Amino acid sequence: xxxxxxxxxxxxxxxxxxxxxxxxxxxxxxxxxxxxxxxxxxxxxxxxxxxxxxxxxxxxxxxxxxxxxxxxxxxxxxxxxxxxxxxxxxxxxxxxxxxxxxxxxxxxxxxxxxxxxxxxxxxxxxxxxxxxxxxxxxxxxxxxxxxxxxxx
Numbered sequence: 001x002x003x004x005x006x007x008x009x010x011x012x013x014x015x016x017x018x019x020x021x022x023x024x025x026x027x028x029x030x031x032x033x034x035x036x037x038x039x040x041x042x043x044x045x046x047x048x049x050x051x052x053x054x055x056x057x058x059x060x061x062x063x064x065x066x067x068x069x070x071x072x073x074x075x076x077x078x079x080x081x082x083x084x085x086x087x088x089x090x091x092x093x094x095x096x097x098x099x100x101x102x103x104x105x106x107x108x109x110x111x112x113x114x115x116x117x118x119x120x121x122x123x124x125x126x127x128x129x130x131x132x133x134x135x136x137x138x139x140x141x142x143x144x145x146x147x148x149x150x151x152x
Contacts, residue, residue: 005037005076007101009094009111010048012133017070018052018062023134026141027110031074039104040075041082043096078104087122091115101128110136 006027008016015021016028030036048071051057052064081096082103089095094116101109102123109130111117120130131139 003035003037004107005039005104006031006108006110006136007039007097007104007106009097009109009113009116010044010051011112012110013048013071014051014057015112015133017067018057018060021133023132023137026137027133030140037076038074039100039106040071040077041096041100042077042079043081044100045071045075045077047093086126087119089115089119098123098128098130101130102126108136 008027012024012027016024027036031038049064049068052062052067078100082099084095084099086102087098089098091113094111094113097109097111097116098119100106105126106128109116109123109128110133111130112132116130117132123130
């Protein structure tokens with residue numbers, strides 16, 4: 001059985017890697033253990049790298065090198081951007097997240113963004129669940145933890 005996959009929007013990655021939001025703790029644990037595959041694209045990485053140095057994040061003192069190393073170690077990054085638009089997002093900056101989730105048949109798109117969350121009902125037609133980090137945590141805290149396949 002294939003591992004579950006998730007697309008995380010920029011705010012969810014910030015919640016996890018910068019703010020250490022408890023709502024992302026189980027998500028982080030699943031990704032780090034290999035029980036959940038985190039799907040990304042080069043555009044997502046570029047956006048994150050542009051957002052991270054903003055002055056509003058200074059109080060959290062994000063270590064850009066450590067964050068980049070975590071991204072490189074844990075993300076499964078497609079070499080190309082997904083085709084556009086089976087579902088159109090109200091925010092063009094967020095289009096890549098829904099495009100990747102549908103194109104790759106991801107289990108979840110995890111976001112707090114209203115424009116993406118509004119697509120939840122329609123994304124279900126592609127078997128993609130769009131939900132917040134807190135909703136994901138609540139849903140998955142009740143399920144047994146899947147084991148990652150053994151490394152050869």
